[in-house]
Amino acid sequence: ATLTYQDVLGNNIIPQGNSSGSDRLGLPSNWYDRSEDFQAISAQLFSSWTDAFSTEVKIASQERVTGQVSLFGTDMAQMTIDTPSGGAIRVGSDEFRHGNRLTNDQIQWKIKGDYLWRNHKFTVGIEQDSLDIFNLFNPASNGLYEFDCINTLATDPVNGCANSYEGRQAAELNDYSNAFTNVKDDAAATFEYQINTLYAQDTWDVNSQFTVQYGIRYDWYTSDDTPALNQNFQDTFGFSNQATLDGRDVIMPRVGFTYDFDTGTTLRGGVGLFSGGSPNVWISNSFSNDGVTIVVPDDDGNVDPSCAGVLESPAALTNVDAFNVAQEVQDCMFQGAGDVEFTDPDFDVPSSWRYNLAVDHEFDLGPLGDGWFLTAEAVFSEVQDAAEWFDIARTQIDTAPDGRPIYDTPSTYAVGLTNTSKGFSRTYSLSLAKLWDTRAGAFDFTFNYTYMDAEDVNPSQSSTVSSNYGRPATFDRNGRTLRPSDFLVEHRFNGTIDWQKELFGDNVTRVSMFWEYRSGKPYSFTMREGEGDTSVWGGDSTFARRDSQLLYIPTLGDNTVIFAPVDSFGATVSDPAVEAAFNAFVAGAGLEGFRGQIVPRNHDETDWRSRINLRIQQEIGLFDVPGVGETKLRLYLDIENLGNLLNDDWGRVEQVFFPFNFVAVDQVSLNANGQYVYSSFDNFEDGIQPESFFDEQSVYKIQFGVTFQF
Numbered sequence: 001a002t003l004t005y006q007d008v009l010g011n012n013i014i015p016q017g018n019s020s021g022s023d024r025l026g027l028p029s030n031w032y033d034r035s036e037d038f039q040a041i042s043a044q045l046f047s048s049w050t051d052a053f054s055t056e057v058k059i060a061s062q063e064r065v066t067g068q069v070s071l072f073g074t075d076m077a078q079m080t081i082d083t084p085s086g087g088a089i090r091v092g093s094d095e096f097r098h099g100n101r102l103t104n105d106q107i108q109w110k111i112k113g114d115y116l117w118r119n120h121k122f123t124v125g126i127e128q129d130s131l132d133i134f135n136l137f138n139p140a141s142n143g144l145y146e147f148d149c150i151n152t153l154a155t156d157p158v159n160g161c162a163n164s165y166e167g168r169q170a171a172e173l174n175d176y177s178n179a180f181t182n183v184k185d186d187a188a189a190t191f192e193y194q195i196n197t198l199y200a201q202d203t204w205d206v207n208s209q210f211t212v213q214y215g216i217r218y219d220w221y222t223s224d225d226t227p228a229l230n231q232n233f234q235d236t237f238g239f240s241n242q243a244t245l246d247g248r249d250v251i252m253p254r255v256g257f258t259y260d261f262d263t264g265t266t267l268r269g270g271v272g273l274f275s276g277g278s279p280n281v282w283i284s285n286s287f288s289n290d291g292v293t294i295v296v297p298d299d300d301g302n303v304d305p306s307c308a309g310v311l312e313s314p315a316a317l318t319n320v321d322a323f324n325v326a327q328e329v330q331d332c333m334f335q336g337a338g339d340v341e342f343t344d345p346d347f348d349v350p351s352s353w354r355y356n357l358a359v360d361h362e363f364d365l366g367p368l369g370d371g372w373f374l375t376a377e378a379v380f381s382e383v384q385d386a387a388e389w390f391d392i393a394r395t396q397i398d399t400a401p402d403g404r405p406i407y408d409t410p411s412t413y414a415v416g417l418t419n420t421s422k423g424f425s426r427t428y429s430l431s432l433a434k435l436w437d438t439r440a441g442a443f444d445f446t447f448n449y450t451y452m453d454a455e456d457v458n459p460s461q462s463s464t465v466s467s468n469y470g471r472p473a474t475f476d477r478n479g480r481t482l483r484p485s486d487f488l489v490e491h492r493f494n495g496t497i498d499w500q501k502e503l504f505g506d507n508v509t510r511v512s513m514f515w516e517y518r519s520g521k522p523y524s525f526t527m528r529e530g531e532g533d534t535s536v537w538g539g540d541s542t543f544a545r546r547d548s549q550l551l552y553i554p555t556l557g558d559n560t561v562i563f564a565p566v567d568s569f570g571a572t573v574s575d576p577a578v579e580a581a582f583n584a585f586v587a588g589a590g591l592e593g594f595r596g597q598i599v600p601r602n603h604d605e606t607d608w609r610s611r612i613n614l615r616i617q618q619e620i621g622l623f624d625v626p627g628v629g630e631t632k633l634r635l636y637l638d639i640e641n642l643g644n645l646l647n648d649d650w651g652r653v654e655q656v657f658f659p660f661n662f663v664a665v666d667q668v669s670l671n672a673n674g675q676y677v678y679s680s681f682d683n684f685e686d687g688i689q690p691e692s693f694f695d696e697q698s699v700y701k702i703q704f705g706v707t708f709q710f
Helices: 231-237 280-288 465-470 576-588 642-646
Strands: 002-014 024-026 032-048 053-070 078-082 088-091 100-117 120-137 144-147 172-175 189-205 210-222 249-260 265-275 340-343 351-363 372-391 396-399 405-407 414-420 424-438 441-456 491-504 507-518 522-527 561-563 609-625 629-640 661-665 667-670 676-679 701-709
Touching: 120 280, 189 280, 231 414, 280 340, 280 414, 280 465, 372 465, 414 465, 561 576, 576 676, 609 642, 629 642
Parallel strands: 024 088, 078 144, 340 414, 522 661, 561 676
Antiparallel strands: 002 032, 032 053, 053 100, 078 088, 100 120, 120 189, 144 172, 189 210, 210 249, 249 265, 265 351, 351 372, 372 414, 372 424, 396 405, 424 441, 441 491, 491 507, 507 609, 609 629, 629 701, 667 676
């Protein structure tokens, strides 16, 4: 039997917008403290009833509380103040921290039995994983304001303006959403669901060399909770927004084998369907963002005509109070008029087929010793059902000059969690390992190389529907295509070197080194979607601000694009200097081959990166405890990113900001002739070297620790 208890508390301060290469500066009030409070207890009982029959019973519970709190409190609106150079300063609570708290209470139990019969080992089991979730995610519930400058004209005649932070006169109230009661905590999603599992497996030793495993696993989901019914959604689209995971299931057959040759070689492989790992918050979004619980102001006047234009009204923008959104705006919040995030009634639990084949071989290398181990393995994965999102509130109304669709601009969105059957990964790896036991100590060596090819439709990297739908680079959010994955690392070399020896008594001295050298991360060239939050390609402003429309590069002399200075929206005549700067960027970034095309998602990748970590560890014997044995101190010194300690130019991390989109064109508009108008704040120069330096990931870190062992 075993009994385990864990209690972990940690936090991390997250500074916002302060990496080099960013045109935005977040002041400390815009930073936040991310905390994790985790408690868990588990008990297991192993029983042998006969020589042939044994069981395992396990029960476990855990509670995880994740907090994200702005450093100066979460009650202040986020204020964005534009600067004359085209940058911005942000003060106040970050929009995604206005209401952000997650609690997961989890109870797991399982009963498993093993039965031996002849050369078979039969395994059957039943498990349940029950999750009780409280998820408060209420972004922009304090309001998002934008100001054209810091000072008024009265105090700064050169750089001042009318819509100034100093004068509390906002240029825009970019966003405000909240529970329809205007009380943030009323927006929380609370629900429970269970993942139930039955499985059976046979491990068959066909002979002394050949073993086969085959079995089946069945997962099914149950839940008694449903999102609040949005009658307006049902009337508009003809189905309910109340679909959940309840009743969904997946059957997963699997088979594998191992064959040991007499020559020190082992061949192993298998095929099977696998599922799991989807974040709970994807489902949680349909509970909190049902259009009834969290709503937005009726700015179009669809419910109350007197609310039309309320976000641009003097009441909303004059004498801005950072802690209270204007009452006139709050009075225009109506149930059923909000954005809706729903689960497709035909949604299938994500799953993928996986295939692997590997060879392990032990061999001698003469003077370099025996006992060398070599492994070559190939792992393939094919998506059966992966997560994807689709906005059913959008209708295509036109076609842009480069062929991408232009949608209407609805006042709200209706984005559903659905499926795609596209996606795959191919991984080939080679590993070499050797242990030398000498008078000078034991030396352990490993070397690994991995090649990967992976493509997906949506990387699904975020915890929110709006980010998963809005952030990935695309030319059509409702029609994504298969492209290299954000998770792709095409080449990866790594290895370890370890030495240990008892230098005095039975106290072990150990030195371990890990190294890695790998290719960079993929990224995309994109365009900022329009003026403010209005995209020239239509759709909801929530997604337009993501700036994820893939870059179109016109051919030389192509009249589909006009080049103009900043803020020349709708220009009809090109500026030769701006056009020359754009062409220089295209040449410098190596994009000439995409003339007349939209540059595909994740076409480029950042530079290779390297890392070396070192650990030095020493045992010191102390005293014996009756009934327990010897006690020891274990001292250790960790140096992360040793290369950067030795040379400032080593171990640097330079990549494109998440979500790995580089905005090459800062302003895009359509003129009266149906042509694009391109403008840039930086004369298109930053796009030639789009990577930014990530200082926190690049510096070396030294840690000293002590543990007591008994």
